[in-house]
Amino acid sequence: MNKMFLIALALFVAGCATVKKVESGSNMVSEHLSINIEGNWNHLDFPGIKPAQVWTMEGVTVDEFLIYSGIQGGQVMHPENASSSKLKNFVFRSAMQTEEIVSLLEGVLSRDNSTFKLLKLEPYPFGGKKGFRFEYERIRKVDNVQLRGIGFGAVDKGELYALLYHAPRLTFFPRHQARVEAIAKTALIR
Amino acid sequence: MAVTTTTKITMPLTLIFRAICARCVFLLLAIGLSLPAQADSRNLAPGFGDLPKGATILVMPPDVELFSISAGGVSEPKADWTEAANTHIHGALEKKSSSLGLMTRELSEKDADDLAEINTLHAAVARSIALHHMSGGNFALPTKDGKLDWSLGNAVQPIREKSGADYALFIWVRDSYASSERKVAMFALALFGVGITGGMQTGYASLVDLRTGQVMWFNKLLRGTGDLRDEESANETVKTLLAQFPESK
């Protein structure tokens, strides 16, 4: 306990967590992925997030917008997250087909024992590449909240680009879905 | 019994939250402990000041747990304390509402069962409000612009339909008390410069407009003092929890 307090204070000084505003307009999420957003978002940065970025509108316990940009073959999804809780590692492989990538993302989202149900999977020109779009339902294990989600993805030059958004199926997912679909439409992978 | 709580250890609500809780919530603790529970305009949704007189408030079944911490730090649930706390909270709420000229209504267990999904939804929203709005600037969401601006939308309609009330009040409290052995341990460790918590009182109260789903008023509690076990101290806790509760005109 004492040790943890010291860590906490150290992190406090170091500024372990930040929330930044993401402004409306064109956004270079990373070197190779750009998106266009209408209206501001909140970008949360925490240890254990990598290799994703996390944005939110209503708060970390309500909705979550995950941005994966340029995940390389052999890269582990959320390694710090996994190691701290001794959970399964999910590794992206460059040769993965769409259905395998969806399974990968399914696995990552089920890691905390939340349920996952795929509602729809269809082709989608994500980022200007041949990609996919899917819809899903989840029940979050820790607090029983029932979520709806959408995902978009494509592989370019062996690297994975994906967007995932989920929020409670009551009120919040319907509220923000259209904006996320719009963002996905504007995505460009260079 | 024991194993059902395993999942609570891995309590983070999302991928990120898992990481937060491992470290940053301690940070929150550090911040929270240094700031007194302040009540100010942060507690109120913009443009909301008073409750109309004669308005009905539905008091959702409060979620309250009181624990005793033993010398080694084991939290032990105390049913008699919890029951006493519930009684006191109930009493204090009644006093408060009658002083405001408001009517309260309560939900039966069966109704609460039916409204389970809305309750879990509200709890998730309340946690975000507590983290992103009430806990000092560190986690503030820029898009909220410093305002209490959260709404459950028409998800709350079933509550209104069942109760006919205008507002719903949600209360959540977790409270722990150092047992006497713990207090001895604290003293002993303090001699070696090691600090351990004696007990914490944490909770929130949230008032939701049942016509719009908007969270009109919210207050968070996080402190190392307070006592819900006896009536007088409990009244003080409830008073603090309901600080800046809107007046009624």
Add this chain to the structure above:
Amino acid sequence: MKRRRFLAAGGACCAGLATNNAWAQAITEYAAPHRFDRPDLATDEGGLWALMDREEKALRRSPLVVRDEKLKTYVQDIACRLGSDHCPDIRTFLVRTPLFNASMAPNGMMQIWTGLLLRVENEAQLAAVIGHEIGHYLQRHSVERLRDIKSKTAFGQVLGLFGLVGALGQIAVAASAFAYGREHERDADRIGAFLMHRAGYDVTESAKVWNNLLQETTAREGKEPEQTAPLFATHPAPPERRDDLVQLAKSLPGGKAGGEAYAERTRPFLDGWLQDEVKRGQYAESLVLLSRHIAGGVAPELMRYYRGEVYRLRGQEGDQDLALADYRTSALNPNPPPPVFRGIGLISRQRGQREEALQALSRYLELAPEAPDSAFIKTYISELSS
């Protein structure tokens, strides 16, 4: 006072078994305590009980609880027969989680996770676990444990959990802090075996449960068994335990396994549970489990399909061939699950076997036109056709 009576009853059961080796001797008579009264709120037991009441309320409202009446009744009836006089106090909840776990709270609330239902092979094995949990319940082991922990003065054993949660979350109590000690485990095993036997079940099945679990957990490299079976966190299960259970069974012969009844009752749910299992991504463990069920002749077309899926998703060298073999065997069944053809199609496509891929994927859509991925599969089909 009630408490003395139950302690006496518990004591009676264990009085004659003083020596170390004797513990494996089965009890032939067990006087269960009388039904428990709600303990005084002010006691530690009362505190636990009331906390569990609130847990139960939350559980009752959870979307993760299986609400199928027939399945619930089936499992509740088994628990009832094992609990006998205590039947009215036992309330069973089936929770959708793909891990092996069962627990019983001092207030009579029993939880069984679907991962457990997927793993046991017959009624007797289910009864073994339930009987064991009822054993803990009848002897009030959780309360004893709480008292034991409190008396420990290890400052290092701090449950920073309250601090960890801090401003936001729920209070939790460490599972390992509530782990049953070896004595408790032995008691529960003995009582469970007795209850099983009395209810007409074959006690040799109880050792198989642990054996199967151990095989699964050893398949996972370098990780703690508790991650496959949270049960292990609170029920330490060294290999000797399996042997001791075998010994117990020798003194309590006879009884049925109830394989057919169990298979029939659980069949409608297997598909969902297997999907949850595969999503865990714990391929080594899933393979052990699925292979065991295939060998046992349980819903072969389903098990082979899912083993095929695991091989396909694992994608190690040689896995595609293994997946195809399983898919094809499943496809020979009169009622193969439609996605078996998807599996064949996806692998064939990856291998550049266009005709086969086209045929299989088309068959899949024929059998399951409303499949969630139908729009996506159609693009594969049109690519392959051009």
